[in-house]
Amino acid sequence: MPRQLNPQVCANADGTNRKRLSGCAPLTMSYLTACQSQVPPVRPLPVSRNANLKILMATATPDLPPSRTLAPPLPWKILATVAALLLICYAPVVKALVMQWYDDPDMGHGFFVPAIAAYIAWQLRDQLASVPAETNLWGLVVVVWGGFQLYIATLGAELFLARTAIVFSIIGVVLLLGGTKITRIFAFPLFLLFFMVPIPAVIYNQLTFPLQLIASEVAENAISMIGIPIIREGNVLELAEQRLNVVEACSGIRSLLTLTFLSLVYGYFAEKRVWIRVALFLSTIPIAITANAGRVTMTGVIADFKPELAEGLFHEAQGWVIFMIAFALLAVVHQIFVRLDKMFTNKAAPQPPDAQPEAA
Helix, strand or coil: CCCCCCHHHHHHCCCCCCCCCCCCCCCCHHHHHHHHHCCCCCCCCCCCHHHHHHHHHHHHCCCCCCCCCCCCCCCHHHHHHHHHHHHHHCHHHHHHHHHHHHHCHHHHHHHHHHHHHHHHHHHHHHHHHHCCCCCCHHHHHHHHHHHHHHHHHHHHCCHHHHHHHHHHHHHHHHHHHHCHHHHHHCHHHHHHHHHHCCCCHHHHHHHHHHHHHHHHHHHHHHHHHHCCCCEEECCEEECCCCEEECCHHHCCHHHHHHHHHHHHHHHHHHCCCHHHHHHHHHHHHHHHHHHHHHHHHHHHHHHHHCHHHHCCHHHHHHHHHHHHHHHHHHHHHHHHHHHHHHHHHHHHCCCCCCCCCCCC
């Protein structure tokens, strides 16, 4: 007869307690079966429907990377409203400025300045995603200064002050609505806007006459080296069959103003090193003076053989050709600066240990 099992002892002898107690039968299959029958079944804890839904969503949703926080956008509606108000306030000044762009050959590039500045600003729009727009009251001070400058310029009939007041007001609006960081992002296109304003007449007259004398002197020496007889009196060149007067239009100021603007735009798109950009801007002065002197020399040589070609449409076309040559020289100077930078960078870079000469 098999031994009768004590239910309490059998329950204690289950998997929860592996110790053999007195009164327990040896661990046989029938013994374990009898013990398991005495253990009550384990019931699952009650779980609410919301908890089941959370568990299901946690298991079904993959781990996603944290999203990048975007800065609040610029108040474009307010910016457009303020820009419209500025345009209304400066409408007479803007109208006179556009008329001078159309009538003055020296300011023909003025039409392209706001368009190129707007294009560069549009390319910088992606940088605004990580920069918050902050109100800076110093921008209001700049806007008020622009209005005050316009008032003084209107009383004194000073066109340069009135026209630069437009640029200062635009800078003030960007600083007021966007803050310092956004103003720094748009610093270059805002700076370009100053090139749409003609330089003051006082400075213009101080620049043109020395440029006329330089062009006349260089042309005299070059034509004499060719073998053509020539006499110079100031800015007047006397040839055998023609008398050339190097006027303000032939001083080279037109090429100088346009080329300096193009050098900034060219340097912005074609070069990232700051020192090369500055060097390109400064190199426009000798390039423009040399190109204009070459134009006067070519005009003198052509006038000695066929005087009617020294003026008119051929003379204007000659100016465009010389300007394109000057711009090509600017690109050549850029490549020279790039090669110089590489050469000095390679010399300054430390040599690897294998390339260093062994000590004697």
